[in-house]
Amino acid sequence: MSTATQQNAGARAPIGDLTAPGAILLVSCYELGHQPLNLAFPLAYLTQAGYSPVAVDTAVEPLDDAAIAAARVVAISVPMHTALRLGTQVARRVRQINPDAVIGFYGLYAWLNADYLLREHGDFVIGGEYERPLLDFVRALAAGSDEPVEGVSTRDYRVPPSLARIDFPMPERASLPAMKRYAHLMIDGTAIPAGYTETTRGCHHTCLHCPVVPIYRGRFFAIPREVVLEDIRRQVRQGAGHITFGDPDFLNGPTHALRICRAMHAEFPHVTFDMTTRIEHILKHRDLIPEFAQLGCVFVVSAVESVSEMVLDRIDKGHTKADVVEALRILESAGIAMRPSLLPFTPWTTMEDYLELLRFVEEYDLIDNIDPVHFSIRLLVPPGSALLDRPETKEWLGPLDEAAFTYTWRSPDPRLDALQQEVARIAEAGEAAGQDYEETFAQIKAAAYAAAGLEVPPPVRRDTGVRRRPPRLSESWFC
Template sequence: MRVALVATYELGRQPFGLASPAAWLRRAGMDVACLDLSRQPFDAGVAEADLVAFHLPMHTATRLAVPVIKRVRRLNPGVRLCAYGLYAPLNGELLRSVGVDHVLGGEFEADLVRLATEVSTGGTGFAPAPGLPRLELMPPWRAGLPPLDRYAALQQGAVRKVVAYTEASRGCKHACRHCPVVPVYGGRFRVVSPEVVMADVAAQVEQGAEHVTFGDPDFFNGVGHAMRVVDGIARRFPGLTYDVTIKVEHLVAHADLLSRLRETGCLFVTSAVESFDDSILRRLEKGHTRDDIARAAALCRTAGLTLAPTFVAFTPWTTLDGYRGMLAEIEALDLVEQVAPIQLALRLLVTAGSRLRELEDLRGWIGPFDRELLVYPWRHPDPRVDRMADEVTALVGRRLTASRRDVFDVVVTCANEGRMPPPAVSTGARRRAEVPYLNEPWYC
């Protein structure tokens, strides 16, 4: 029984979403091949498998997968096709229309084994397990993927490190309106046992990893579990560094743990700040305020952690003054070097299944679902904001190799219609060489 697992794009990371189910399928006796199209050319041989499954963890990955799904279906009209991951159930109707037979959401490993077993026996009655199962995960099988040094690296000044990727938990106990985790996990999360996380990290260290990215939607969803994981890794691999993603409200609530993160090797914390506008933050149900952001930034700085904020720079409620205010806040909080330039241009995505569509004041601004873009497109009630978004996107896109400071200054000038504003009062900017970052900083 031949199974091909395919990924299209996972932020420059070696795909956990292939490696984990590959281990399960191999344990069940399946012949498994993995194909990561972000690092490998398309191989028509995947269409010769009995089952081809596409991992769709994000919006970009799903858009890239659709033409590949069509291509595989043309090459082998009889092959069973599956899509799994966060964006699969959100786009289930569209995926089935382009040839997908089975759609799985979160916690998919056991269902993939059941599906493969059914395909191997010629069965046609497969149905995924109801609800959100609790799985006992095993260490992923990564031997079928390109080596780690072909993926995004950690950069800090002149130092470049090979990066591992793992997950200590999946899902999220929060319900931010715009988050794709929410429709699938519904405020629930699942932990991965510390032993499995440790085994996965150890295997990647053996392959040359010097830094670990934890891909949990929020590392502090289960804060006790999270600290057990990093304490154990620090004891076994002293000198190994890592980064995590943590909500602003958790950074503030667990301020006493930030120094322990630093002591165990944490270099930076990604946090979905999204906006400095409290009215927008309330609409998104982020659970933090503008004041909380400033507090989190100060706490991280005191603990010796780099805060790497992400933003939804343009929303239907963004004003020109609000956008300029966002730039001024980034400057005032000394975050310019810590914000990837693409974050200054990101536009709110209203995807299938999004809780954003519950908002009354959004309904008049969005159009019908776009099957090519996989979003409900929206137009701002002030056309000047849309023009600004387009201009900033173009400015950032033309300056992919420029310094963050240079790009930021160009965006500020654009936002102020060619006039540089008076310099903001800051607390002493960090030099770029001090700021660690992953060199493939796209978050969509």
Template sequence: MKVLLVQPSRLEPDGSVYRNKTRWLLGMTLPYLAALTPPGIDVAIKDDLYEDIDFGEPCDLVGLTCMSHQASRAYQIADEFRKRGVPVVIGGFHATLAPDEALQHADGVVIGEAEGVWSKVLEDAASGHLEGRYLSSQLSDLKGLPTPRYDLLDLSRYRIPNLPAQTTRGCPYACSYCEVTQVYGARFRYRPPEEVVEEVRVLMSLGKRKFVYFVDDIFNAHRKHAFAVMEGLRPLNVAWTCLCTANVGDDAEMLDLMRASGCRHINIGMESVSPESLKSVNKKQNHADKYAEQFAAIRKRGIEFSLNVMFGLDGDTKESFDATVTKLIEYRAPLSFMFILSPRVGLKIRDELMAQGRIDHSDWDRYHSYECVFEPKNMTREELEDGFWRAQRQFYSYGSIAKRILFPPNRHTIQSLIPNLFFRWGVNRKIHPLTYY
């Protein structure tokens, strides 16, 4: 039996497939699914972004995963294989939250996590009788997880030399703009620390990648577990990066151990500098009045950080763009990834906006977070998009770059300068930094 796993690209406004020679960041979903596949089954992975899909390639099952902005392309790929009699199964956030839609283009949909159902999917595909919906009766306990099959990918195609791993799954919070609790549940789960450390040891033995990227939604959510993982990492001399909540800056002991164990970068979902906007999306864990102190504590340890910012929240006004950039410069944020609120399928905030008559289409190709697809509360759609691009140009202006990372210089100055200049080139041409990933 041969299984082909495909990572879809996305469609351009003219309907063409977005292509690039490389992808910036390596993902772990399909390599991990390949690792879940039992021995004896031939598995291949294709990345639709940089390589052509041969729809005539002999295979017994095609597996696809997608986010909302990739759904249309995923459906195109699925339809082409099914025309040729090849069964298709689709998973990922979008299919999990829109299974009826996905089933119009697939023979099976994996709803939620794959651990409890993937073997059943493979058995049914082999017998020629896929059931349609596959939903595990329980969430994975994350014990004994296999190491992702990165050997199935051409790692030279990914510009950032990272290898993804995970230590936890789920989220204890319930932000209305996020799918995590719907897909992974509100219960926070974590892998045995010794298994995480052993996986990192294996990943580092590959020899060609420079650091590990922990894909957990919140690395610091379970303090005792995070400490156990970091203590295990210390002897490995490995560089790593992760996602954390802003309140990691309140925990000096954790920051010290992060640095000592090899942490070089933290990505933080700051979302907004406005308390009203944070409240509007139930972001209770963030406190805007603490940001300056929290980010200063991270910077003091020599750990680089990046901040995610979201515009279009109900507390935002036309003044929010300039106010946000002013604060980002004040925080000396090395990098900031800015987005427009994207009320994707299955989200609580989508239900709220739909009830208010503020969403008028479900063209998933446009749900990529740098176009307004809903009616903002305190400005027009055009004002939101114009302010969004203006804020990015201001943040990546030469003056801003100088204030944030050049004066005074630090150990990360050169490391931060290169992406800042690259993103400056892009945003001045309305190329969103997200596009590079």
């Protein structure tokens, strides 16, 4: 009888020695092109407790059959939709090669899709603060305990995600693939290896479409400054000349963020960084922006999402089109580029909204600031989404497509559904061909105006003849 069958029967036999090298296998599939912190933290937690886990990042290295066959517990990191799609493929392969392995998923999208994952692919899921629950579950498996573990849902029982603050260990990166195999900062014709860390978990805000919200519900935790700084120090020793602060919002705790940046700059004045923060926070903390620039900030990712007031209101984004314009001005005055992320296709988007977005991008000279894939992004509504709590959602929501990890929906304007598919095709083809962003944008613009039945207006000409590409990471990213 397999381990999974034993769990379904309600009796768990001791799984044996999980301290043996490779008995625990941690897998990451996609984490936006950076060395996975979602491997480094659990690696540290498990290693400190006497285990010898093996970690594999399938984005840059193969997962061989021998590692799968040797594992008794396989935990797959799924912090986002793309990672989950790839992660279920890994789980399927693990089940074929090693049917007795206990397979689980951890991260935001694990808990959101728990019912489907536990029925079709895995034996456990962990959401929220995952390190302590994972360790406790490993210990329970080793002891053969059937008792529920805080933060861990199985086929036998469901529990809420754990939001208990953990003791953050120093991330364990020594066994992970080399820094040079991940995204680089592209700036002034130079490629600089980019490291990655986080200063907080969760988010203070509750945007309705965000996958962080159903888990953290407005809470966030600061990671100790000494842990963050030592993690940066170790990555710089490995060759990083740039650091991505990947917090859901770096300015949730602005004082914490500023102290870390000051300390990093004092020790490594040559190291640059980027951060993600809300338009609202750029405006609120405008007095801090010049100092962040002096400390090495070269670009800011901000979830602009749309310039339609209707769309921004429906997702409770907390900013307006005018706020975006002001945020651009604040960043530009400090010498920092904005890299907007977009959500152009929603149930409320009109054709005019999409054309307005394209005009806005041209008017404010943002073509080179936006990865073309962002012009194709379609609203995901995963199980547990805060959008499901809104009564008006039933007006447009379709059935749940469990295997796609989202509820379905269609635009009231069929032209927009067709346009979304065409823009996705254009963006993918442009990325594969290494096409210039301006050329890809021109093709997207032509497709949009054709869908609207309108003549394509001429491109907006820049005031200057010099085209200076803004800093960016070498890998286009999407959730």
